[in-house]
Amino acid sequence: MYKIVAKERLCPVVDCFEFEAPAIAKKARAGQFVVIRVDEVGERIPLTLADWDASKGTITLVAMKVGTTTHKLSSFETGEAILDIIGPLGLPSEVENFGTVVCVGGGVGVAPIFPIARALKQVGNKVITIMGARSKDLLFWEERLRAVSDELIVTTDDGSYARKGVVTEPLKEVLEKNKGTNRVVAIGPAIMMKFCSLTTKPFGVKTIVSLNSIMVDGTGMCGCCRVSVGGVTKFVCVDGPEFDGHEVDWDLLMSRQRMYLEEEKHSFELWKSRQCQCSS
Numbered sequence: 492m493y494k495i496v497a498k499e500r501l502c503p504v505v506d507c508f509e510f511e512a513p514a515i516a517k518k519a520r521a522g523q524f525v526v527i528r529v530d531e532v533g534e535r536i537p538l539t540l541a542d543w544d545a546s547k548g549t550i551t552l553v554a555m556k557v558g559t560t561t562h563k564l565s566s567f568e569t570g571e572a573i574l575d576i577i578g579p580l581g582l583p584s585e586v587e588n589f590g591t592v593v594c595v596g597g598g599v600g601v602a603p604i605f606p607i608a609r610a611l612k613q614v615g616n617k618v619i620t621i622m623g624a625r626s627k628d629l630l631f632w633e634e635r636l637r638a639v640s641d642e643l644i645v646t647t648d649d650g651s652y653a654r655k656g657v658v659t660e661p662l663k664e665v666l667e668k669n670k671g672t673n674r675v676v677a678i679g680p681a682i683m684m685k686f687c688s689l690t691t692k693p694f695g696v697k698t699i700v701s702l703n704s705i706m707v708d709g710t711g712m713c714g715c716c717r718v719s720v721g722g723v724t725k726f727v728c729v730d731g732p733e734f735d736g737h738e739v740d741w742d743l744l745m746s747r748q749r750m751y752l753e754e755e756k757h758s759f760e761l762w763k764s765r766q767c768q769c770s771s
């Protein structure tokens with residue numbers, strides 16, 4: 492069992508959990524993820540390591556409520572425990588002094604971009620971070636990201652806070668202004684990562700994205716997380732999760748993400764009706 496030592500609601504749909512997980516905290520590296528199971532009837536879902544503290548023996552996971560499992564997870568409170576967490580999984584981010592790096596985090600992608608930006612800053616890069624959300628109430632970790640960035644640009648789609656618009660607009664401007672930018676790292680919804688990659692392509696700047704394909708085992712056995720990168724089949728859980736965004740077959744990724752929509756909808760309706768029965 493993995494105990495929750497702290498829980499914070501970052502915004503109405505996003506929770507931050509600190510779990511006691513000393514073995515994972517000891518090995519964690521930026522860019523890696525874990526697979527969790529909330530209880531014995533729960534499915535397995537991947538969540539990225541948003542932070543960790545090896546001395547305290549804790550890891551931090553940030554989860555957006557989208558369906559059955561993330562809603563179930565959100566119902567857990569400090570002091571309670573979930574069934575299991577396996578990890579760290581996946582290859583760590585490539586961290587070296589590239590020069591100037593732009594980190595882009597969209598929506599819940601702000602959480603996984605944080606340890607990557609921090610690691611890139613620690614090895615001497617100039618880090619320009621762009622973070623975006625649909626509206627002000629969905630923004631979180633602005634100060635955390637500011638602390639690990641040389642420059643921070645915040646956007647909201649509806650203009651309710653900071654700059655109005657989507658992250659690709661400042662991304663283009665930053666690349667125009669900083670001609671020597673060596674690398675872009677973008678994490679967020681697939682559509683955002685696709686458009687970030689399209690934005691950076693004409694500038695010829697290597698663009699790393701963290702793919703969020705559906706996963707089951709997380710160890711390369713089931714084939715569920717299959718994607719195509721540069722025309723070659725890759726498994727996100729063991730070959731990634733980070734890949735060159737200019738090489739990703741985005742249409743395939745997005746169509747595979749929607750493969751179980753009907754089943755997910757059905758499962759969520761069932762879960763909600765059980766919750767109603769329990770509370771009445």
Ligand code: FAD
Nearest residue numbers: 536537538539554555558559560561703704705706748755
């Ligand atoms: P459902 O209603 O079951 O699914 C909603 C959508 O989520 C689906 O349409 C599908 O596209 C996706 N999804 C469903 N099941 C899975 C699954 N087993 N694996 C992956 N995607 C799935 N989300 C966060 O909020 N924070 C994170 O840090 C985070 N990190 C991730 C890291 C990786 C490597 C991957 C692949 C995904 C990550 N996700 C993260 C996405 C998260 O795993 C899904 O939102 C979650 O599985 C949805 O489960 P659900 O039952 O609540 O929703």
Ligand code: FES
Nearest residue numbers: 709711713714728
């Ligand atoms: Fe099964 Fe990647 S999740 S092979």
Ligand code: MG
Nearest residue numbers: 558559560755
């Ligand atoms: Mg689910």
